[in-house]
Amino acid sequence: MPERPSERAHDAVLQHIEDSLRSGEIKLGDRLPGERALAEQFGISRASVRDAIRALEVMGVVRSATGSGPNAGTIVVSDPSSALGSALRLHVASQRLPVKDIVEARVMMETWSLAHAADANWEPVQLEEARKLLDAMDDPALPSPAFTALDAQFHVALSALAGNAVVSTMMDSLREAIREYVDEAVRTRAQWDDIVAELRRQHREILEAVERRDGDGAAHLVRDHIEWFYAKTL
Amino acid sequence: MPERPSERAHDAVLQHIEDSLRSGEIKLGDRLPGERALAEQFGISRASVRDAIRALEVMGVVRSATGSGPNAGTIVVSDPSSALGSALRLHVASQRLPVKDIVEARVMMETWSLAHAADANWEPVQLEEARKLLDAMDDPALPSPAFTALDAQFHVALSALAGNAVVSTMMDSLREAIREYVDEAVRTRAQWDDIVAELRRQHREILEAVERRDGDGAAHLVRDHIEWFYAKTL
DNA sequence: CTGCCACTATGGTCAGACCACATGGCCCGG
DNA sequence: CCGGGCCATGTGGTCTGACCATAGTGGCAG
Numbered sequence: 022m023p024e025r026p027s028e029r030a031h032d033a034v035l036q037h038i039e040d041s042l043r044s045g046e047i048k049l050g051d052r053l054p055g056e057r058a059l060a061e062q063f064g065i066s067r068a069s070v071r072d073a074i075r076a077l078e079v080m081g082v083v084r085s086a087t088g089s090g091p092n093a094g095t096i097v098v099s100d101p102s103s104a105l106g107s108a109l110r111l112h113v114a115s116q117r118l119p120v121k122d123i124v125e126a127r128v129m130m131e132t133w134s135l136a137h138a139a140d141a142n143w144e145p146v147q148l149e150e151a152r153k154l155l156d157a158m159d160d161p162a163l164p165s166p167a168f169t170a171l172d173a174q175f176h177v178a179l180s181a182l183a184g185n186a187v188v189s190t191m192m193d194s195l196r197e198a199i200r201e202y203v204d205e206a207v208r209t210r211a212q213w214d215d216i217v218a219e220l221r222r223q224h225r226e227i228l229e230a231v232e233r234r235d236g237d238g239a240a241h242l243v244r245d246h247i248e249w250f251y252a253k254t255l
Numbered sequence: 256m257p258e259r260p261s262e263r264a265h266d267a268v269l270q271h272i273e274d275s276l277r278s279g280e281i282k283l284g285d286r287l288p289g290e291r292a293l294a295e296q297f298g299i300s301r302a303s304v305r306d307a308i309r310a311l312e313v314m315g316v317v318r319s320a321t322g323s324g325p326n327a328g329t330i331v332v333s334d335p336s337s338a339l340g341s342a343l344r345l346h347v348a349s350q351r352l353p354v355k356d357i358v359e360a361r362v363m364m365e366t367w368s369l370a371h372a373a374d375a376n377w378e379p380v381q382l383e384e385a386r387k388l389l390d391a392m393d394d395p396a397l398p399s400p401a402f403t404a405l406d407a408q409f410h411v412a413l414s415a416l417a418g419n420a421v422v423s424t425m426m427d428s429l430r431e432a433i434r435e436y437v438d439e440a441v442r443t444r445a446q447w448d449d450i451v452a453e454l455r456r457q458h459r460e461i462l463e464a465v466e467r468r469d470g471d472g473a474a475h476l477v478r479d480h481i482e483w484f485y486a487k488t489l
Numbered sequence: 490c491t492g493c494c495a496c497t498a499t500g501g502t503c504a505g506a507c508c509a510c511a512t513g514g515c516c517c518g519g
Numbered sequence: 520c521c522g523g524g525c526c527a528t529g530t531g532g533t534c535t536g537a538c539c540a541t542a543g544t545g546g547c548a549g
Contacts, residue, residue, distance in 0.1 A: 039344075039345055039348055042345065042348040042349045043348040045350075048349070048350075049349060049350075049351070068302065071306075072305075072309055075306055075309050075310060075313075076309060076313045077345070079309075079310045079313040079314060080313060080341065080342040080345055080346075081342065081346070082342075082345050082346070082349065097349065099346055099349055099351035101342060101343070101346045101351065101352065104342055105339055105342060105343075107314065108314040108315065108316075108335060108338055108339060108342070109335070109339075109421075110273075111273055111276065111311070111314055111316050112314075112315070112316070112333055112335045114273055114276040114277040115276045115282070115283060115316065115331065115333055116279075116282075117283070117333035117335065117420070118335065118420050118421050118424065119420060119421075122419045122420050122421040122422070123421050125419055125421070125422070126419060126421040126422050126425070129363070129364070129367050129422065130363070133363050133367075185356045185359055185360060186351070186352050186353065186356050187343075187352050187353075187356040187357050187359070187360040187429070188356070188359070188360050188363065190352065191360070191425060195421070
């Protein structure tokens with residue numbers, strides 16, 4: 022198999038980073054060598070190194086910052102949610118992925134999460150944080166974008182109870198992908214106050230179902246909750 | 256709204272492309288202007304344009320090719336699966352996303368797909384293509400990587416029956432994220448021939464359940480199928 | 490001891506050049 | 520008139536070297 026399809030200069034860096042990540046040689050929070058150092062190390066130009074870094078940044082694997090000190094440079098983070106969210110958002114924009122399917126997928130994941138949360142081992146503090154989010158959402162003076170942001174955090178917090186990082190990450194991504202879409206729809210919506218009141222009620226109801234370990238009940242409630250909201254706004 | 260959070264030079268291009276995508280000004284299959292043209296158009300350097308193009312490429316929104324002619328240049332494609340798959344693979348490598356959760360998420364999506372496929376309107380030709388994949392997998396001389404590749408296609412074809420682009424895309428991504436992982440496990444596995452024989456049997460069984468519109472049956476079969484396979488190999 | 494400021498290392502951007510590649514048309518020979 | 524080979528052209532890919540903006544750091548002066 023003498024195939025060498027990846028002669029691209031920056032692929033070498035990409036491959037090396039991935040291998041180092043897999044072997045544990047570099048891990049979350051570590052700083053990568055500077056771009057100039059990597060360029061010399063691999064015998065390629067700094068521009069090509071930047072290509073690789075850019076790719077990693079888009080995928081949410083690293084974060085770059087200028088300046089000096091411990092917070093500067095290229096640091097290994099792990100933020101799959103926003104990375105996947107951005108990608109999905111663009112594919113929604115290009116009409117490759119219908120919004121309807123996004124919502125449907127979200128219902129699938131969220132019902133699954135709550136159904137499984139009933140049998141999972143989560144810390145009571147997790148539920149408490151979700152409740153604090155609901156308390157914050159009770160503020161009548163809250164502008165709608167702030168409300169929807171808290172709403173997103175609440176749903177992510179709930180889905181995290183199932184203990185599956187992939188599912189909650191993807192849920193977060195889906196939400197992020199259509200966030201602007203939803204905010205725009207909400208902004209032009211009359212009767213927003215009435216909708217918010219109903220959302221608050223439904224949220225409390227869902228939280229109580231989770232609290233009493235009623236997985237099926239919580240799943241049904243959240244399905245109705247999401248579908249009601251999207252029917253009302255979109 | 257005097258906010259200018261995006262001072263980055265390449266963000267302007269990114270934003271413009273996204274807007275053009277959303278407005279339908281550019282659509283799938285279109286060619287973007289050349290990098291030099293874009294640089295002049297936005298008053299930035301070609302390097303910054305390349306940063307934006309690279310980001311789009313990583314997200315699976317465009318594809319770049321050298322040379323001239325209709326197949327060269329930067330073309331709008333829409334390949335979310337491989338893009339999300341690559342990103343997920345790296346996050347698995349960095350141990351941010353456990354393989355166990357990937358498999359669990361895959362079970363969730365695939366059971367959902369088959370359960371919904373029973374009520375969905377799919378073309379009989381879709382089932383026929385899935386069957387052809389199974390026929391190809393009957394070849395006893397098939398090397399294991401080719402078998403698992405066909406297996407992946409079969410599962411994607413099945414999940415496509417539910418008619419949800421987001422779910423089948425994510426399923427494909429999950430599969431891609433742990434493909435090398437699975438292939439490696441399979442390669443070092445004794446009794447591979449026996450496993451393949453059982454996989455073939457289960458595949459036919461699943462296909463038949465879908466064919467007779469038995470959604471619950473198909474869902475249960477595919478759950479057992481996936482969990483059996485991963486218990487056997489990983 | 491304190492506050493200011495130059496120094497330094499980082500990523501971000503720019504400019505201009507050359508390379509590898511694929512096409513399409515031109516030219517020349519048949 | 521036709522066919523094949525060759526080169527002009529335009530594409531992305533890479534390289535070089537420079538300068539800018541930023542943010543810690545450490546020394547220096549008060």
